[in-house]
Amino acid sequence: MPIEILMPALSPTMEEGKLAKWLVKEGDQIRSGDILAEIETDKATMEFEAVDEGRIGKLLVPEGAEGVKVNQPIATMIEEGENPKPSRDISSAMKSIKEAIGPVAEAPPRPLSAKPKAAAPDRPTSAPAARAVRAAPTPSTKRVFASPLARRIAKQRNVDIATLRGSGPRGRVVRADVEAAKSGTTARAQPAQPQAAPTPTVGVAPLPDARAYFKSEDYEEVPHDSMRKAIARRLTVAKTLIPHFYLTIECRIDNLVATRARLNETGDGGYRLSVNDFVVKAAALALIRVPEANASWTDSAILRHKHADIGVAVALDFGLITPIVFHADEKGLAAISTEVKSLAERARNKKLKPAEFEGGTFAISNLGMFGIESFTAVINPPHAGILAIGAGEARPIVREGAIEVATIMKVTMSCDHRVIDGATGARFLKVFKQFIEEPAAMLL
Numbered sequence: 001m002p003i004e005i006l007m008p009a010l011s012p013t014m015e016e017g018k019l020a021k022w023l024v025k026e027g028d029q030i031r032s033g034d035i036l037a038e039i040e041t042d043k044a045t046m047e048f049e050a051v052d053e054g055r056i057g058k059l060l061v062p063e064g065a066e067g068v069k070v071n072q073p074i075a076t077m078i079e080e081g082e083n084p085k086p087s088r089d090i091s092s093a094m095k096s097i098k099e100a101i102g103p104v105a106e107a108p109p110r111p112l113s114a115k116p117k118a119a120a121p122d123r124p125t126s127a128p129a130a131r132a133v134r135a136a137p138t139p140s141t142k143r144v145f146a147s148p149l150a151r152r153i154a155k156q157r158n159v160d161i162a163t164l165r166g167s168g169p170r171g172r173v174v175r176a177d178v179e180a181a182k183s184g185t186t187a188r189a190q191p192a193q194p195q196a197a198p199t200p201t202v203g204v205a206p207l208p209d210a211r212a213y214f215k216s217e218d219y220e221e222v223p224h225d226s227m228r229k230a231i232a233r234r235l236t237v238a239k240t241l242i243p244h245f246y247l248t249i250e251c252r253i254d255n256l257v258a259t260r261a262r263l264n265e266t267g268d269g270g271y272r273l274s275v276n277d278f279v280v281k282a283a284a285l286a287l288i289r290v291p292e293a294n295a296s297w298t299d300s301a302i303l304r305h306k307h308a309d310i311g312v313a314v315a316l317d318f319g320l321i322t323p324i325v326f327h328a329d330e331k332g333l334a335a336i337s338t339e340v341k342s343l344a345e346r347a348r349n350k351k352l353k354p355a356e357f358e359g360g361t362f363a364i365s366n367l368g369m370f371g372i373e374s375f376t377a378v379i380n381p382p383h384a385g386i387l388a389i390g391a392g393e394a395r396p397i398v399r400e401g402a403i404e405v406a407t408i409m410k411v412t413m414s415c416d417h418r419v420i421d422g423a424t425g426a427r428f429l430k431v432f433k434q435f436i437e438e439p440a441a442m443l444l
Contacts, residue, residue, distance in 0.1 A: 002057045002076040003149050009070045010039060010046050011354040013230060017041045018066045019074060028056045030077070032174065037074075042230035043321055044352040051147040051174045054078060066226075077149070146173035153178045227319035235378050242379050243417040249429045251436040253392050253409045259439045263333070271334040275409075276312070276366050279389055280336050281442055282435035284308035284328035286428050287362055293428040294361050296382040297418045303382075311363035311380065312340055314347045321347045322380055324360040333442075364389060374410040384419035385428075388412040409436070 007017065018040040024030060034050045057076035061068055068074065146154075146161050150173050154161040159181050166173035224232075253275070260273050267273075287294035287308040296303040308329040311322035323343035325336055346352050362384075365377040368391035377388040390410040397406045411432070415425045435442055 002078050003052075003054070003152065004073040005036070005075040005077055007061075007068050007070050007072045007074050008039065008048055009145075010041055010048070011043065011358060013234070013358075014041050014070060016067050016069050016226065018226070019061050019063060019068055020045055022059060022063050024056050026056050026058055030054060030056060040226075040350065042226040042319075043350070043357055044347075044354070045350045046353065051172050052077070052149040053175075054149070147175065149175050150178045154181075225318060227316075227321075231319050234380075238381055239378050242381065244376075244379060245415050245417050245422070245425075246376050246412055247415065247422070247425045247429055248374065248410060248412045249433055251409045251411060251433050252397075252406050253436060254407050256436055256439050257392070257407060267334070271337050273333055273337050275368070275392070276364070276389070277333050277337040277340065278436065278439060278442075279364055279366065279387070280310050280312060280325060280328055280340065281331075281333055282432050282439075283362060283364060283387060284310055284325075285435055285442060286432040288329045289431045290424065290428040292424045293385055293420050295384050295419050296361065297384060297416060302419055305361040308362065309360040311357075311360040311383065312343070313363065313365040313377075314344045316348055321352070321357055322360070322363055323347050323352055323357045326360075362386070368392065368409065374412055376412050377414050379414050379416055384416040385425070386414045387432075388414065 007019075010017070019037060020040045021038040023035050023037055030036065030050045031053050032049075032051055035047045036050050037048045039046055039048050054077040057078040059075050061072075061074040145166060146164075151161060153159075153175060154164075157178065159178055161173055161178065164173050164177050164181050167177055256275065256278050260275065260278065263273055264271075285308075287305075291304055294305045294308055296305070307327045309324050309326045310328045311324045313320060313322050323340075323346075325331070325339055325343070328336060331339070343352070343356065347357070360383060363377075363380050363386040365386060366389040367375060368389050371391050373393065374390040375388050377386045379386050388411070390412075392407045392409040394405050395408050396403050397408070399406075411429070413425055413429055415422075420428075
């Protein structure tokens with residue numbers, strides 16, 4: 001029988017997506033790893049790979065369809081020798097059944113005045129039956145990623161698919177894993193994964209719809225796209241459930257600006273450093289110096305990270321995304337600059353892979369190029385902190401009893417108080433300030 005191909009969950013937060021483009025047509029032979037379609041999520045456009053061999057039977061969802069729910073059937077696949085079309089449709093099958101059993105007499109309608117008979121009292125459940133109900137196993141709520149064909153074979157062979165480790169794309173269980181499990185050659189039980197405790201729902205009444213305050217002719221509705229919906233959900237949860245507090249410090253960046261100019265002049269066009277590249281590097285090194293700030297909260301433990309993976313907020317026409325510079329503490333300024341530019345360009349074209357924007361240990365949001373002096377940013381979990389970088393401004397300062405002009409950049413750190421205490425945040429900003437004010441210290 002045909003096997004359903006389901007809308008994949010291409011990221012942990014994905015609930016629905018847009019089927020941007022089919023790369024196969026009905027009747028095409030496919031193999032594991034073949035690209036079936038391009039799926040547009042709230043963050044990026046990604047390729048959807050086949051996990052089993054077979055032939056495309058029918059495409060159930062057209063190109064361009066939006067709001068396709070995860071696990072909704074989008075196509076069918078048939079194996080060799082199968083007929084893609086059923087022998088008869090449901091209506092003909094029902095007709096055959098009626099012809100076989102003859103007409104069914106309908107119950108006469110009950111008069112409206114008729115009173116329902118009193119219900120007989122429930123009989124007590126026998127002890128054996130009660131024991132049987134209590135002994136019934138509770139179905140597992142663990143989500144198992146497996147291809148439809150693998151599920152079918154596992155059911156036929158009585159294999160518990162939840163005990164298998166998948167070898168397909170993103171750990172998906174495929175046909176070969178089930179067959180190997182039956183022969184006992186390669187399948188292994190998956191290690192138990194720690195389950196996060198359910199987040200309590202905050203008892204806050206919903207806000208009234210804004211349409212109630214305005215006349216319909218006085219505004220234009222712009223429907224939410226998937227990215228805007230995801231941003232709204234994620235930041236509402238983050239701001240509501242993460243106890244934020246804020247620390248602000250001023251950094252003098254005259255040395256940084258001069259160092260940047262010298263390096264760009266001697267770079268022979270191989271790179272073009274920005275102030276933000278120095279900020280990324282300084283933050284990464286400060287996290288290594290103050291590891292208590294390079295951490296994430298879980299309900300059972302604080303995770304201390306061994307590397308500084310810095311998310312850099314990128315503004316898009318349709319929202320915001322935070323691609324990650326992994327191991328930024330180990331990379332030079334030129335490498336960071338090149339990587340940030342590449343990530344930002346692919347983010348604007350929605351070509352980032354989930355691994356490039358999910359996770360990270362810390363984040364930076366820089367609005368200095370827009371002339372913003374200072375602001376506060378919302379923490380993006382699983383991070384425990386984010387730096388809000390303002391514009392560098394020339395100001396008079398007093399130094400050794402004399403007034404001089406200096407370029408000052410204001411930095412505000414949003415901290416998750418469950419992970420970072422006030423003193424910890426202050427130590428982090430002190431180290432960060434030292435690196436910013438004396439960039440040569442980043443070489444030590």
